Amino acid sequence: MATNQKPNRRSNVTITSIAQELGVSVATVSYVMNGKAKQNGISERTTVRVRELAKKRGYVPNDLARSLRRQRTQSVGLILSDLEQGWAHRALKGVLSVFDPRDYVPYMSVHFWDPERERRELQSMVKRRLEAIITVPMRENLETYRDLIETGIPLIFLQDEMEDLPESSFAMWNAREATRACVDHLIKNGRRRIAFVGADHFTPWMKMRIEEYKASLQDAGIEVREEWICLEPRQPLRIKSTGEYEFGSSIRKLFDSDAELPDAMLAMNDAVAMTCLDVLQDEYGYRVPEEIAVMGMGDLPQSRLVGLSSAVEPVEEVGAKAAEIALKLALSNFEEAFHALVEGNNLKIRRSTEPSEYVGATPRRTRRRSSQI
Amino acid sequence: MATNQKPNRRSNVTITSIAQELGVSVATVSYVMNGKAKQNGISERTTVRVRELAKKRGYVPNDLARSLRRQRTQSVGLILSDLEQGWAHRALKGVLSVFDPRDYVPYMSVHFWDPERERRELQSMVKRRLEAIITVPMRENLETYRDLIETGIPLIFLQDEMEDLPESSFAMWNAREATRACVDHLIKNGRRRIAFVGADHFTPWMKMRIEEYKASLQDAGIEVREEWICLEPRQPLRIKSTGEYEFGSSIRKLFDSDAELPDAMLAMNDAVAMTCLDVLQDEYGYRVPEEIAVMGMGDLPQSRLVGLSSAVEPVEEVGAKAAEIALKLALSNFEEAFHALVEGNNLKIRRSTEPSEYVGATPRRTRRRSSQI
DNA sequence: TTGAAAGCGCTAACAC
DNA sequence: GTGTTAGCGCTTTCAA
Numbered sequence: 203m204a205t206n207q208k209p210n211r212r213s214n215v216t217i218t219s220i221a222q223e224l225g226v227s228v229a230t231v232s233y234v235m236n237g238k239a240k241q242n243g244i245s246e247r248t249t250v251r252v253r254e255l256a257k258k259r260g261y262v263p264n265d266l267a268r269s270l271r272r273q274r275t276q277s278v279g280l281i282l283s284d285l286e287q288g289w290a291h292r293a294l295k296g297v298l299s300v301f302d303p304r305d306y307v308p309y310m311s312v313h314f315w316d317p318e319r320e321r322r323e324l325q326s327m328v329k330r331r332l333e334a335i336i337t338v339p340m341r342e343n344l345e346t347y348r349d350l351i352e353t354g355i356p357l358i359f360l361q362d363e364m365e366d367l368p369e370s371s372f373a374m375w376n377a378r379e380a381t382r383a384c385v386d387h388l389i390k391n392g393r394r395r396i397a398f399v400g401a402d403h404f405t406p407w408m409k410m411r412i413e414e415y416k417a418s419l420q421d422a423g424i425e426v427r428e429e430w431i432c433l434e435p436r437q438p439l440r441i442k443s444t445g446e447y448e449f450g451s452s453i454r455k456l457f458d459s460d461a462e463l464p465d466a467m468l469a470m471n472d473a474v475a476m477t478c479l480d481v482l483q484d485e486y487g488y489r490v491p492e493e494i495a496v497m498g499m500g501d502l503p504q505s506r507l508v509g510l511s512s513a514v515e516p517v518e519e520v521g522a523k524a525a526e527i528a529l530k531l532a533l534s535n536f537e538e539a540f541h542a543l544v545e546g547n548n549l550k551i552r553r554s555t556e557p558s559e560y561v562g563a564t565p566r567r568t569r570r571r572s573s574q575i
Numbered sequence: 576m577a578t579n580q581k582p583n584r585r586s587n588v589t590i591t592s593i594a595q596e597l598g599v600s601v602a603t604v605s606y607v608m609n610g611k612a613k614q615n616g617i618s619e620r621t622t623v624r625v626r627e628l629a630k631k632r633g634y635v636p637n638d639l640a641r642s643l644r645r646q647r648t649q650s651v652g653l654i655l656s657d658l659e660q661g662w663a664h665r666a667l668k669g670v671l672s673v674f675d676p677r678d679y680v681p682y683m684s685v686h687f688w689d690p691e692r693e694r695r696e697l698q699s700m701v702k703r704r705l706e707a708i709i710t711v712p713m714r715e716n717l718e719t720y721r722d723l724i725e726t727g728i729p730l731i732f733l734q735d736e737m738e739d740l741p742e743s744s745f746a747m748w749n750a751r752e753a754t755r756a757c758v759d760h761l762i763k764n765g766r767r768r769i770a771f772v773g774a775d776h777f778t779p780w781m782k783m784r785i786e787e788y789k790a791s792l793q794d795a796g797i798e799v800r801e802e803w804i805c806l807e808p809r810q811p812l813r814i815k816s817t818g819e820y821e822f823g824s825s826i827r828k829l830f831d832s833d834a835e836l837p838d839a840m841l842a843m844n845d846a847v848a849m850t851c852l853d854v855l856q857d858e859y860g861y862r863v864p865e866e867i868a869v870m871g872m873g874d875l876p877q878s879r880l881v882g883l884s885s886a887v888e889p890v891e892e893v894g895a896k897a898a899e900i901a902l903k904l905a906l907s908n909f910e911e912a913f914h915a916l917v918e919g920n921n922l923k924i925r926r927s928t929e930p931s932e933y934v935g936a937t938p939r940r941t942r943r944r945s946s947q948i
Numbered sequence: 949t950t951g952a953a954a955g956c957g958c959t960a961a962c963a964c
Numbered sequence: 965g966t967g968t969t970a971g972c973g974c975t976t977t978c979a980a
Contacts, residue, residue, distance in 0.1 A: 260726055263702055265699075266642050266643045285667060288658065291658035308684075312667060312683075325635075331637060331638070352633070353633055504881075508877075
């Protein structure tokens, strides 16, 4: 060969080379490198000699070989949806809080809400023999998940569950209480015409929020009005990389209609709530919160910046729970399913619903200008 | 053993088991599974039989064994600093745009600006025999980087360079032009008293911005005033997980002093600029941009939300460049260094510097209230 | 105290 | 067309 393809001009130092140079056996070196010298009766002298030469030669254990031999990789896959909103940051922290002390390592990737990409990532993960996989599920990949479970590799859903896979494990926020707290807050704030902005993908978490929104209104003696439930078609969660939200049509539809207008909007999450702010303020010229209050759910870092009220999602805890389940599943042999519904209903009240500022005004119907970057 | 420690009750199907069941050799199966059947003269019939059984048995190649044998993992490490601001999102996209088509896989992790954690991640990466490592450097780990380079594993710095490692590779935004464009924008906007908010860690990118800020003022015939260069002590970039910025002391110092006050602030990045907004508006009660204009650099997704003007950083391109360099280095045998300075000086002009709104007012010295969440 | 050796699953040169 | 075989670097049992 003219061109040497070897990309790895790094240390060829292995336990074998160390052993040879020292005139001891590979087993000895292996024991020393794994801190098992004592329990295998390796003399202090030998131990030191091995250690020194290893350092001198810059020996670094080969985890590929180790994992292959031991049939365990001590790592679990973590597929996140995107890295845009700071959710991933907090989730990862939670995951690490349980992996770190147990010497497990997450093998991270991102599916960008692309089913095809997620399939590739999953495939790659089983090829690498990860001991479990945590993923933010997409319904499009139901069959893939099924196949995966079939193979016996533990699969844990993060952030949402898969209704069609009742036997699978998941860790997610139980936003019921939070939803109710949001509605109650708006009511206490003097609002009676409370709309909900969601999406028409009826995933479990979505359904949960809508159900509880309705129930809370009813419990407060307020009639539920279907025309105030805005359901954005298609894939409203997604945000274009330009920073623009592909969102708003269902809100515009309501505000352009003849229906009585709401004086508060509860959004399914903060990203959507921020779009509400954009649409309501910039496009329609409404004043928030004087004319319309807006509230989100989840409490993203940037919500504070724009003064958006929100319910705090215990993301770290959700991540930690998922990690715990992954470990439990990876280390046990029985096929069990764990369902972690993490509670949390703290509210962050900010400008967008500030009680003191509500003046009971009814939104005017004057569309001001269209959205701009 | 009473307790079976084997975590991996997944398919024991290997090329060997397939080969046995079919009465062919492992080589045959291997060739088929790698799409090398043709070139190794495996008959169509055999190929089909192998493929079918493999599918039936749910065979998944073991990448550990493959990598071990081939002495290449086809993956490179990618250590990001944090996932809070959406920077990682864009950088990852850039990286993937070059890895995907070449069948390389990033092995991602996050150091959270913790040197100790980065060291662990780096260690783990060389144990896994990644072919190169891309990282957002921290000066505290200078020695670690040196050792790493010593071992021959290609190291590529992302987002910044390491001055003490001139022979190392990096990919970063060349923000010189952008800095100048920002200053010029503010000047055109009628501002003459333009302050700079930075940090006193004089990393290359920081120095670059300060230098260019000064030069731009001078070129415009405006005197540089050292008291208008606010340098935040310690680690100002960091944001506490609560969402609060640990930032602002240098700004407060200026605004509490007797110095003439600026009518514009150019911040080293958007996170800092947002803190400026907080401090100036909420703490001191200034009106932005009427009294003071605020401009950031980098253009984070949330900058649009708060109406912050900024210079757009070509993050995807930086990520892509880093990935290209990593591949080049991993596949070549000579120790070379590549320095990618990605150009980009587009400005996003938003409310915080909107030209029309400048009224030439001088900031009053009335501290209103202290910061709140 | 230490060493020998089997084998994890796979690739690829070589033999038939 | 297909099979044999020698490892890749490591762990771990068993023997000495």
